[in-house]
Amino acid sequence: MIRLLQLELYKIFRRPRTYISFGVVTATAIIFQLAMGSGGKEFFEFGMQDISEQFNVQGNIINGYLVAYLILQSLLIQIPLLVALVAGDTLAGEANIGTLRLVLTRPITRTQLVLIKFAASTIYTILLITWLAVIALFLSLAIFGEGDMINLKSDAFVMILKDDVIWRYICAFGFAILAMTTIAALSMFLSAFADNGIGPIIATMGIVVVLTILSSLELPMFNAINPYLFTAHMVGWKGFFDADVPYAAIRHSAFILLLYTGGFLGGTLYYFNRKDINS
Amino acid sequence: MEPIVEIQNITKVFKKINAVSDLSFSIHKGDVYGFLGQNGAGKSTTMRMLLGLIFPDSGRIIINGQEFNNGKRHLLRHIGAIIERPDMYGYLSGWDNLKIFAALTDRSIPATRLHAVLEQVGLKGREKDKVKTYSYGMKQRLGIAIALVHEPDLLILDEPTNGLDPQGIADIRELIRSLSRDHGKTVLVSSHLLHEIEQVATRMLVLHKGKKIAEGMLSDLLNPNEMLVQVGVIPAGQVQARIAASSWQPMLVGASADQLTFKLHKDNIPELNRWLVMNGVNVTEIRSKHSLEDHFLSLTNDQATATRAI
Numbered sequence: 113m114i115r116l117l118q119l120e121l122y123k124i125f126r127r128p129r130t131y132i133s134f135g136v137v138t139a140t141a142i143i144f145q146l147a148m149g150s151g152g153k154e155f156f157e158f159g160m161q162d163i164s165e166q167f168n169v170q171g172n173i174i175n176g177y178l179v180a181y182l183i184l185q186s187l188l189i190q191i192p193l194l195v196a197l198v199a200g201d202t203l204a205g206e207a208n209i210g211t212l213r214l215v216l217t218r219p220i221t222r223t224q225l226v227l228i229k230f231a232a233s234t235i236y237t238i239l240l241i242t243w244l245a246v247i248a249l250f251l252s253l254a255i256f257g258e259g260d261m262i263n264l265k266s267d268a269f270v271m272i273l274k275d276d277v278i279w280r281y282i283c284a285f286g287f288a289i290l291a292m293t294t295i296a297a298l299s300m301f302l303s304a305f306a307d308n309g310i311g312p313i314i315a316t317m318g319i320v321v322v323l324t325i326l327s328s329l330e331l332p333m334f335n336a337i338n339p340y341l342f343t344a345h346m347v348g349w350k351g352f353f354d355a356d357v358p359y360a361a362i363r364h365s366a367f368i369l370l371l372y373t374g375g376f377l378g379g380t381l382y383y384f385n386r387k388d389i390n391s
Numbered sequence: 392m393e394p395i396v397e398i399q400n401i402t403k404v405f406k407k408i409n410a411v412s413d414l415s416f417s418i419h420k421g422d423v424y425g426f427l428g429q430n431g432a433g434k435s436t437t438m439r440m441l442l443g444l445i446f447p448d449s450g451r452i453i454i455n456g457q458e459f460n461n462g463k464r465h466l467l468r469h470i471g472a473i474i475e476r477p478d479m480y481g482y483l484s485g486w487d488n489l490k491i492f493a494a495l496t497d498r499s500i501p502a503t504r505l506h507a508v509l510e511q512v513g514l515k516g517r518e519k520d521k522v523k524t525y526s527y528g529m530k531q532r533l534g535i536a537i538a539l540v541h542e543p544d545l546l547i548l549d550e551p552t553n554g555l556d557p558q559g560i561a562d563i564r565e566l567i568r569s570l571s572r573d574h575g576k577t578v579l580v581s582s583h584l585l586h587e588i589e590q591v592a593t594r595m596l597v598l599h600k601g602k603k604i605a606e607g608m609l610s611d612l613l614n615p616n617e618m619l620v621q622v623g624v625i626p627a628g629q630v631q632a633r634i635a636a637s638s639w640q641p642m643l644v645g646a647s648a649d650q651l652t653f654k655l656h657k658d659n660i661p662e663l664n665r666w667l668v669m670n671g672v673n674v675t676e677i678r679s680k681h682s683l684e685d686h687f688l689s690l691t692n693d694q695a696t697a698t699r700a701i
Contacts, residue, residue: 119491126483210478214537217442217474217547218495219467385461389444 113228116220120232124198130236133194134243140190141247144183145255148174176253177261177277181353183248184284188347191288192295192320193313194240199233200299200312203384207391208308222385226300230377233296241289249281263353270355280357284349287366291346294369295320297376304384307391342372393456394419395469395545395577396441401450403436403601410436411601414450418545418579423571425592425609426581433601434581435475438549441579442472455544468497471543475550477534481523485514485533488522492537500540512536512566528559535566546570548580552587560587567591619644620653620660622667623675630672639663649675 124130148155153174203226206212215225261277263270272280295316302312323343326334338344348365351358394417403411411433418424428434439445441452443464452459454466479488489509493500509515512532522530531551538546548567552560568591570576582588588595595612597605605612624630630651634640642659645652653663657679667674 115494119494122487123480123483123491126487128482209480210476211480213444213474214478214492214534215495216444217467217470217472217538218492218541219465219497220495221464222461386446388446389439 113224116224116228117231117235120228121235124232124236129201130198133197133240136190136194137187137240137244138247140187141183141244141251144186145179145252148179148182149255173259173262174256175259175261175274176249176256177259177272177274177281179252179256180249180281181261181263183252184244184288184349187244187248189321189324191240191244191292192346193317195233195237195292195295196299196313196316198236199296200303200316201309202229202233202300203303203380204306204312205303205309207306207389210391212391213389216389223381226304226377226381226384230297230300230380233300234293237292237296238289241285241292244288245281245285261353270353272353272355280352284352287349287352287362290366290369290373291349294342294346294373294376297373297380301376301380301383304380304387340368342369345369394453395455396579397451397453398437398441399451399453401437401440401447401452403433403440403445403447409601411440411447414598414601414603416596416603416606418577419594420544420577421571421575421593423567423578423580423591423593425588425595426579426598427583427585427588427595428581428598429583431600432583432598434598435549436601437598438472438474438547438579438581442470442474442547443467444474465497468541469544470547471538471541471545472547473531473534473538473549473551474547476553477527477530479522479530479533479537482521484519484521485509485525485529486518488533489518489536489540493540496541498541504540504542508536508540511539513562527554528556528562531555531559531563535563539570543576545577545579548578550582551580552582552584564591617654618657618660618679620655620663621676621678622651622653622663623649623677624651624667625649625673625675630667630670633670637666639666 203212206215216222258274260274261272263272298319299312299316302315303309306312320343323341327338327341327344345365345368348362348369351362351365396418398414398416400413400415401411402409402413414433414437426434426437436445440447441459443459443461446461455469457463457466459466480491483491486505486509489505493505506515509518512535514529514532514536517525517529522533525533531554535546535548535551538548551563551567555563564587567578567580571578571593578591580588580591589609592609594608595606596603597612631646634643634651639653642653642655643651644654655663660677660679664674664677
């Protein structure tokens with residue numbers, strides 16, 4: 113299995129398309145950092161205008177921690193797309209170029225193949241989020257320096273002392289990996305039904321966008337289903353930047369995401385083990 | 392002799408269309424088994440079922456004495472295959488492709504074996520080039536190398552000469568002969584180019600609209616008792632009336648301005664010639680044909696006629 117996983121990763125990382133994701137993350141982060149470097153102070157004053165009369169904030173406010181947080185907020189929709197770009201292509205992309213036919217004439221089980229591809233997609237997701245951490249957090253820290261982090265929320269702002277921030281980021285990135293693994297599992301599930309990679313990628317994004325809208329709508333008719341939508345739990349990482357971290361809520365969100373991941377993976381195995389390969 | 396593969400009464404229906412109907416056959420060790428049929432006859436579907444790519448609706452597939460199903464995919468270690476087009480990872484080199492597919496087995500295959508199989512298919516020296524730079528013929532050769540690399544007992548080649556130039560076709564033909572003759576491989580090869588099968592197969596099966604319409608040794612299927620005899624005559628028009636009134640009429644299967652075609656026993660050819668001359672017909676040539684293609688076409692046409700009659 114390890115040898116097969118190595119080969120699967122080799123295939124993924126020899127494709128130019130794979131590096132688009134890393135390029136997009138890098139470009140977005142750098143653009144954001146440039147923007148914050150030139151107009152960050154005005155941006156912050158605009159965000160603080162409602163409470164500036166009650167509070168006098170001083171020091172290195174536009175620091176690496178704040179910039180990294182803003183970058184993560186802005187990439188909420190893009191990162192799932194970048195994960196789907198690879199995970200959605202795992203089965204359908206191979207069906208499209210015809211190699212799935214050849215792969216499945218070899219003496220490996222379909223279950224093995226799905227598990228290897230899922231493991232490879234998860235490793236890709238981990239590397240992408242790690243790269244995001246390097247570019248968004250560590251590069252921002254290198255450019256803007258350290259400082260206490262101000263987390264601007266719609267109804268409050270939270271001040272986190274600089275010595276209390278880094279562990280929160282580590283946990284947030286860990287949670288993001290879990291959330292994005294759910295996206296990878298969803299993409300792979302859709303990939304099992306398709307014979308070209310574009311369909312599952314678009315379908316994944318469609319599902320994420322529609323469910324995210326549903327999750328954010330405060331309408332009574334959706335309130336009943338909101339707690340069960342995985343998109344409502346994908347933003348659980350933000351909890352690590354509250355003054356009192358809501359561990360119970362984060363654990364619950366992580367459980368829901370794990371449940372969805374297992375469900376999508378199980379669905380993929382069930383369907384793919386019965387699918388006629390006509391491509 | 393124990394068969395390597397036994398297909399027992401398999402049926403596959405796609406959206407109410409019978410792709411394969413109640414098909415049974417066996418492939419024995421050492422056979423070069425020709426799988427003949429027009430496009431859409433069910434050849435590829437049958438091969439896909441044999442490889443576990445498609446699941447039959449009913450029937451059994453037995454590989455080396457064990458029933459094959461999705462839970463027994465390890466039996467595929469005995470089979471190497473290339474189905475339809477030789478599709479590979481174009482952004483990787485030939486060597487990388489070979490290495491990846493070689494790893495998709497349950498045992499480790501040394502690099503020396505990879506080199507040997509590249510040598511065998513004539514790709515040595517080009518293995519470091521990306522596959523997207525390969526010609527179709529080279530891809531086909533690499534596909535065969537992939538099918539051979541784990542040293543299977545049975546090689547399945549679906550339309551291996553499709554899209555190749557004449558030299559490529561001759562090379563593949565020679566490779567199939569060599570695999571059987573020099574390496575003791577059993578080969579299942581399909582084609583709609585019947586003369587290709589005729590030149591390499593020892594046994595064959597004719598498939599038409601998902602049904603087996605003939606199977607056996609090539610020599611048996613050729614049926615030496617019946618031949619298509621083309622007689623060049625001047626003129627053909629007048630003699631047709633005389634033939635219509637004679638005992639030759641049931642054997643006349645075709646007529647044009649200067650040619651008559653009979654289906655008859657080869658011993659009757661001198662008698663027919665004599666009768667034509669005695670009836671004042673100028674015979675310019677007599678040619679007897681008995682290629683597999685004629686036989687195949689007659690089988691499929693008869694089957695189509697029978698189907699229409701039903």
